[in-house]
Amino acid sequence: MPVSKAKKVHQPEVNERAILAAKDVLKRLRMKKLELKRDGYLSHPPYGVSAERSTWESLPSSGDLQDHVDKVEECCSVCADGALLLSVARLFDNVPMADIKFQWGWQGENGAALIRNLLSSVIDEKTLNLLEVAFEGKEMEWSNLTKEEVEAALKFGKRFKSLAGIVRGGMKNIIANGGYFKP
Helix, strand or coil, rough: CCCCCCCCCHHHHHHHHHHHHHHHHHHHCCCCCCCCCCCCEECCCCCCCCCCHHHHHHCCCCCCCCHHHHHHHHHCEEEEEHHHHHHHHHHHCCEEEHHHHHCCCCCCHHHHHHHHHCCCCCCHHHEEEEEEHHHHCCCCCCCCCCCCHHHHHHHHHHHHCCHHHHHHHHHHHHHHHCCCCCC
């Protein structure tokens, strides 16, 4: 008697590294280590005299961000994707200081391309794009998302009263969905 074969249902692969990064962002939020701000992935302090600016200027221009991530976190504000970048650097040691020291603060398409390149080994582009739209509260013309995806991400972001709430909700969503953001 022939044995029938059950049809396999395609299940997306669980992205353990994205889950670990999301858990680290949640930990940093609980510790009140992240200063969240819209319109900049990783924004260093403006020129002038300040302790944060002195810390930024004292950072090396080479080496690995992992060795300096706590200092960067002290002196910079981040968006949701920027928070993930710091966690990825902290956990997986794959972000060069040169990329953040000289090129960071870029916005729009250039900044998006750079952060996606730096995070591509850990977090998929669609997750980053959806999270970006939810956090920023606006469509990003370079995001390659459908109208429905943009609307879902915007609706997700509007559920929260603060930037920390959006990031917390986004990270919990990533964890609950196997490493992918699904608004």
